[in-house]
Every structure is written in structure tokens, then in C-alpha cells.
Amino acid sequence: MKFISAITRRLVIIIPYAWLLIFFLVPFGIVLKISLSEPMMAMPPYAPTIDMADGISGIIEAFRQFSFANYVWLTEDALYINAYISSITIAFISTLLTLLIGFPLAYGMARAPTSLRPTLLMLVILPFWTSFLIRVYAWIGILKPEGLLNQLLLAIGLIDEPLIILNTNTAVYIGIVYSYLPFMVLPIYSALEKMDYTLIEAAQDLGCPPISAFWKITFPLAIPGIVAGCLLVFIPAVGEFVIPDLLGGSRTLMIGKTLWSEFFNNRDWPVSSAVAVLLLLILVVPIMFFQQAQAKSQESGR
Amino acid sequence: MKSLGSIRRSFEPWNDPNQRPYIAFENITKKFGDFVAVKDLTLHIYQREFFALLGGSGCGKSTLLRMLAGFENPTEGQILLDGENMAGVPPYKRPVNMMFQSYALFPHMSVEKNIAFGLKQDGMAKSEIDDRVANMLKLVKLEQFGKRKPHQLSGGQRQRVALARSIAKRPKVLLLDEPLGALDKKLREETQFELMDLQQELGLTFVVVTHDQEEAMTMADRIAVMDVGRIVQIGTPAEIYEAPKSEFVASFIGDINLFRGEVTAVNGSLVDITTPDGMVIRSETPHAHTPGEKASFAVRPEKLRVSRTKPESGVNAASGEVWDIGYLGDMTVFHIKLKSGDVVKASLLNAVRTVEDPIGYDEEIWVCFDTDSGVVLNS
Numbered sequence: 001m002k003f004i005s006a007i008t009r010r011l012v013i014i015i016p017y018a019w020l021l022i023f024f025l026v027p028f029g030i031v032l033k034i035s036l037s038e039p040m041m042a043m044p045p046y047a048p049t050i051d052m053a054d055g056i057s058g059i060i061e062a063f064r065q066f067s068f069a070n071y072v073w074l075t076e077d078a079l080y081i082n083a084y085i086s087s088i089t090i091a092f093i094s095t096l097l098t099l100l101i102g103f104p105l106a107y108g109m110a111r112a113p114t115s116l117r118p119t120l121l122m123l124v125i126l127p128f129w130t131s132f133l134i135r136v137y138a139w140i141g142i143l144k145p146e147g148l149l150n151q152l153l154l155a156i157g158l159i160d161e162p163l164i165i166l167n168t169n170t171a172v173y174i175g176i177v178y179s180y181l182p183f184m185v186l187p188i189y190s191a192l193e194k195m196d197y198t199l200i201e202a203a204q205d206l207g208c209p210p211i212s213a214f215w216k217i218t219f220p221l222a223i224p225g226i227v228a229g230c231l232l233v234f235i236p237a238v239g240e241f242v243i244p245d246l247l248g249g250s251r252t253l254m255i256g257k258t259l260w261s262e263f264f265n266n267r268d269w270p271v272s273s274a275v276a277v278l279l280l281l282i283l284v285v286p287i288m289f290f291q292q293a294q295a296k297s298q299e300s301g302r
Numbered sequence: 303m304k305s306l307g308s309i310r311r312s313f314e315p316w317n318d319p320n321q322r323p324y325i326a327f328e329n330i331t332k333k334f335g336d337f338v339a340v341k342d343l344t345l346h347i348y349q350r351e352f353f354a355l356l357g358g359s360g361c362g363k364s365t366l367l368r369m370l371a372g373f374e375n376p377t378e379g380q381i382l383l384d385g386e387n388m389a390g391v392p393p394y395k396r397p398v399n400m401m402f403q404s405y406a407l408f409p410h411m412s413v414e415k416n417i418a419f420g421l422k423q424d425g426m427a428k429s430e431i432d433d434r435v436a437n438m439l440k441l442v443k444l445e446q447f448g449k450r451k452p453h454q455l456s457g458g459q460r461q462r463v464a465l466a467r468s469i470a471k472r473p474k475v476l477l478l479d480e481p482l483g484a485l486d487k488k489l490r491e492e493t494q495f496e497l498m499d500l501q502q503e504l505g506l507t508f509v510v511v512t513h514d515q516e517e518a519m520t521m522a523d524r525i526a527v528m529d530v531g532r533i534v535q536i537g538t539p540a541e542i543y544e545a546p547k548s549e550f551v552a553s554f555i556g557d558i559n560l561f562r563g564e565v566t567a568v569n570g571s572l573v574d575i576t577t578p579d580g581m582v583i584r585s586e587t588p589h590a591h592t593p594g595e596k597a598s599f600a601v602r603p604e605k606l607r608v609s610r611t612k613p614e615s616g617v618n619a620a621s622g623e624v625w626d627i628g629y630l631g632d633m634t635v636f637h638i639k640l641k642s643g644d645v646v647k648a649s650l651l652n653a654v655r656t657v658e659d660p661i662g663y664d665e666e667i668w669v670c671f672d673t674d675s676g677v678v679l680n681s
């Protein structure tokens with residue numbers, strides 16, 4: 001019995017690892033391998049391909065042909081470096097904007113009457129019921145020169161000629177902030193909602209005015225939520241493709257777009273794989289930071 | 303001179319007409335929407351008093367405390383603290399501190415930082431804060447735990463940190479909201495006496511809210527018993543216990559045997575009350591009663607005597623059969639079913655360890671009490 005229960009206990013741990021192995025490590029291995037290959041006009045469009053028929057020697061032979069040429073290429077062409085920097089900048093600014101909008105939203109929700117909270121939570125989650133792509137398309141309709149926003153602003157006389165928002169970085173910011181807002185709101189809300197309001201009363205009782213009590217009590221206690229929210233927005237925003245492609249202009253440089261055009265326009269699988277691997281390496285840093293923050297908040301949470 | 307209870311008091315500012323109340327609730331009414339939490343309540347509390355607000359949940363006791371702390375504003379009336387009107391003074395400017403029922407310790411700060419929080423708000427010098435914090439930790443016997451976070455402490459330790467934090471600023475008044483509610487019985491009893499000692503030592507005014515009558519009786523100089531937003535009786539624990547003014551107070555505090563009936567005879571300070579089943583109770587009373595009026599008589603279980611033989615005096619005696627016996631160690635409680643069908647409780651102190659031929663179940667026995675054992679209440 002003991003033996004069986006030991007096995008089942010192992011099994012429970014094995015499942016997530018097996019999941020990771022099959023759906024993350026194996027595909028990543030394939031991408032990594034392609035990134036070390038050479039582009040070819042062939043099917044598949046790279047060499048070497050590993051032929052299992054050749055056995056071990058074939059694999060060794062393939063390994064010999066691997067090179068870091070694609071990675072070197074990425075550092076030589078300023079396009080890629082600029083795309084990385086621009087992606088990170090856009091993601092960073094978007095995250096900051098999302099935080100600025102998301103925190104008051106989450107705070108308001110957490111302070112709302114208990115009976116109202118499920119409704120408010122529902123309203124935050126509701127947009128997910130529509131396809132992400134459709135919602136981004138809808139923004140085109142709103143932001144384009146003859147779109148809803150411009151019509152409204154013209155009608156109330158705030159502007160004389162349509163604003164050019166679509167196909168600019170502004171549109172990308174709007175798109176990212178809109179799409180990722182729930183990812184910021186939900187973790188902050190959950191951190192604030194857990195907080196006991198008597199802590200604020202206690203702080204005030206001890207002579208702390210409300211605004212100061214916010215910075216000394218509420219804010220520090222919301223930090224785990226803020227960190228989680230920021231990373232949940234920042235990480236996918238760096239690699240975002242759909243939003244810059246649909247809302248951004250030709251000058252919007254983001255790594256997701258670069259990757260797409262390398263892959264589909266240039267059919268250069270090895271370089272685009274290298275772009276993807278490098279992106280992952282760049283993102284590993286914040287992901288690890290996120291993990292650590294999660295572990296820390298779990299440890300201190302009771 | 304005969305006095306109520308077994309304590310001789312030297313501290314009775316409430317009986318001194320020259321004393322000015324330190325805390326004064328004047329005609330306070332508090333409404334939450336349609337709900338009236340506190341109804342036209344006037345209450346005076348004196349300096350250095352240990353005052354308890356006692357009542358069931360929803361009686362308005364916590365609301366009263368929160369109004370004093372400044373978290374709620376009275377709908378009508380005013381609150382004076384040391385002669386100063388508190389209207390419009392926000393909680394962070396009031397010279398009172400509160401110990402919260404949930405303790406409300408800041409989870410992201412160490413014990414030391416929690417205690418220092420209020421002192422930093424006052425802009426006290428760093429070295430002075432350190433001294434004060436060390437003092438407070440010593441006072442609550444937590445010297446070893448200054449660097450810990452609240453979640454690394456036991457319930458009793460957290461309670462002490464909360465206490466230390468609330469007295470660190472030396473407030474004029476310390477408010478305690480169910481301060482011992484989360485502790486187990488033994489710890490609660492110890493802490494009651496510690497709180498009393500602390501109050502004596504610091505010379506502060508304590509106002510404690512509690513639903514636990516034993517806690518209020520042990521600690522407080524005076525108790526206000528509250529019910530549905532009003533104070534139904536104020537007095538020392540002995541006054542409340544031995545001379546309750548209403549059936550509510552009599553039954554809220556401690557165990558009571560209650561007999562309802564009609565006044566049938568008045569003879570000086572003695573009245574006869576006859577119950578519907580014909581039982582006659584003779585009791586002394588300081589109040590005037592007239593024959594024919596409805597009255598009830600309340601007597602505590604420990605004031606009843608139990609015997610196998612009929613008592614000689616014949617007055618205030620009834621026979622019945624032993625229905626239940628509860629052995630509590632220090633005393634034994636008998637539930638006796640009288641001929642009338644009423645069940646009375648009588649408790650006997652177990653002053654000796656062994657009893658020859660103790661009273662057993664289903665035995666026919668007599669209960670009796672003296673004419674000054676109970677109180678007559680107007681129903």
C-alpha cells in the first residue's frame with residue numbers, strides 16, 4: 001500500500017512536469033534546433049534536417065553543422081536590436097499605463113459594497129467572452145480618421161479635423177492597455193480585497209491621515225498584486241503581434257511583427273527561430289522575478 | 303455597614319459630585335439608514351476608570367466605541383473628551399487609541415515597527431521611539447519577538463502586540479473592542495488580570511466593549527449593560543449582579559431563578575408575591591409596592607439552600623424533586639422541579655472534598671432562601 005501511495009504521489013508531481021516537457025520543452029527544442037540551422041530553399045526551408053534513419057551518426061553529423069550564424073546576424077542588423085528595444089519600451093510604457101488605470105479600478109472594486117463586487121468582477125471579465133481579434137478590429141472602427149472617436153470629437157466641437165490615431169504607436173498603446181487591463185486589475189483586486197479594512201482604521205487611530213495610510217498600509221500590501229499584474233501585462237506585451245499589426249503603423253517596430261515577417265514573408269525559419277529564442281531569453285529574467293515574487297507572497301500569506 | 307458584593311471600593315469618582323466626567327456621551331443617537339444603533343444615550347465615564355460596555359451583539363456597544371474613536375459620527379448629540387467637543391475631529395487627531403478585536407496588526411511590518419507606527423506619526427525622535435518600543439515590549443513580555451512578523455506569533459502574542467501598539471502613544475483613553483475574544487479560556491482569565499494591573503500601573507482610562515459578562519465583572523470598575531441601543535443599567539459589578547433593575551439585566555448577567563406573580567401583601571419593607579400556582583415569596587425591597595400590582599422576583603442559584611428536611615421558618619420554602627445535577631468541581635448545580643412545575647437552579651459550593659450521603663437524582667428535597675436573598679423587580 002505504502003509503495004502504491006508513493007507512486008501515486010510521484011505521479012501527481014509528474015503530470016505538470018510531463019505537460020511542461022511535451023508542450024514547452026519539446027517545441028522549444030525544435031525551435032532552438034531550427035535557430036541553429038541554415039536557411040535553404042527547400043521543404044522544410046532549413047538544413048540540416050535530422051534523419052532518424054541514419055541513426056546516431058546522422059544526429060552527430062547534424063550537430064556538427066549547427067552554427068550560431070543566425071544569432072550573430074541578429075546582432076549585426078540594427079533592425080532586430082531596434083525591434084527588441086522598441087518592443088520592450090512599448091511594453092514598459094503600456095504596463096505603466098495599465099497600472100495607472102488598473103490600480104484605481106481594482107481599488108474601487110475592492111472597496112465597493114460586497115454585494116456589488118461579483119457584478120464588477122463580471123464586467124472586467126466580460127470582454128473575454130468576445131474574440132480578442134474581433135475586439136482589436138473594433139478599435140480600428142473607433143480610432144480610424146472617420147471612426148467613432150473622431151466623429152464624436154468633431155460633433156462636440158473639440159477638434160476641427162480628424163485626429164490621426166490609427167496606425168501610430170498611440171493606437172498600439174490603446175490596444176495593449178485595453179486588451180491587458182483585466183490582467184492588471186484581477187491580481188491587484190485580489191490583493192486589495194484580501195486586505196482587512198480595519199488595518200486602515202488602525203493606522204488612522206494611531207495618528208495617520210488617510211492619504212498617508214494609503215501609502216503606508218494599502219500600497220505595500222498590494223505590491224504582490226501589482227508585481228503579478230505588471231508581469232502578466234509586460235511579458236505578453238513584449239511579444240505582442242496582433243495589436244501592432246492591426247493598430248500600429250509601418251513605423252511601429254515590435255519583435256512579434258519582425259518575427260512574423262521573417263517567418264512568413266522571408267520564409268527564413270532559422271532567423272525567426274533565433275529571434276524567438278532570444279525573446280524568450282530576454283523574458284526569462286522578468287518571469288523568474290515573477291516566480292520569486294509569487295513564492296514570496298505565498299510564504300508571507302496566511 | 304452592609305454593602306453589595308465583597309469588595310470595598312476606594313475609587314468611586316462617579317459618586318463624587320465634584321468630579322467632572324472625562325468622557326461624556328450627551329444624548330447620542332446613531333442611525334444607519336433606518337436602523338437606530340444607539341438611541342438618545344447619555345453616559346459619563348471618569349478618569350482612570352475601567353469601564354465596560356456589556357451587551358449582546360447588535361446592542362450598539364461597538365458603535366458607541368467607534369464613535370468615541372471617531373470612525374463613526376453621531377447622528378445627534380455630542381461627545382466630550384476631557385471637556386473638548388469631539389465633533390468633526392478625525393480619528394487620527396483624537397487622543398484615544400483603540401485595540402481592535404481582530405488586532406489589526408500590520409502584516410508587512412515587524413512587531414517593533416507595528417508598535418513604533420503611532421510614535422513615528424507623532425514625529426518622535428528615533429532614539430526616543432526605540433526606547434519606548436523596548437519599554438512596551440518589556441511591558442507585554444515580548445522582548446524576544448521584536449523582529450518577528452505578526453504571522454509568526456501565536457494568538458496570545460498577537461494580542462499583546464496589539465495592546466502594546468495601542469498604549470505606546472500613552473493615549474488619554476484606551477478603547478478595547480472585545481480584547482480577549484480570540485483567546486482560549488485559560489489565557490483569557492490570565493490576561494484579564496494583566497489588563498487590570500496594566501491599567502493601574504499606567505493610570506489610563508480604559509473603555510472595554512465585551513459580550514462576556516464574566517470578563518466585564520472581573521475587570522471593570524463599572525459596567526453599563528446595553529440592550530437595543532440603550533443603557534439599561536449602569537453600576538459596579540456587584541450592583542449589577544446583586545441588584546439588577548430589570549429582568550433583562552438579571553438574566554443577562556449570571557444565572558437567575560425568576561418568579562412572576564402579583565404583590566399580595568406589603569408589610570413595611572417586606573412584600574409578599576404570590577405566583578399563579580399559589581407559591582408565596584416574601585422578600586425585602588427598598589421600593590414601594592402596592593398590593594395587586596404585577597411583580598417578579600429574582601434570586602441567584604447560589605442564594606438558595608437545599609435540604610432534605612423542611613426548613614423551620616416555613617417562609618420562602620418549596621419542595622420538589624431533583625431533576626438534574628451538574629457537577630462543576632468548585633460547585634454543584636441542582637435543577638429542582640418544584641410542585642408547581644417550575645424548575646429552579648440551586649448551586650452549592652463544594653467546600654469540602656467528601657460528602658456523606660450526597661443528594662441524588664429524583665430525591666424529594668426542600669429549597670429555601672432568606673427574605674434578603676433576592677430582588678423584587680417591577681415587570
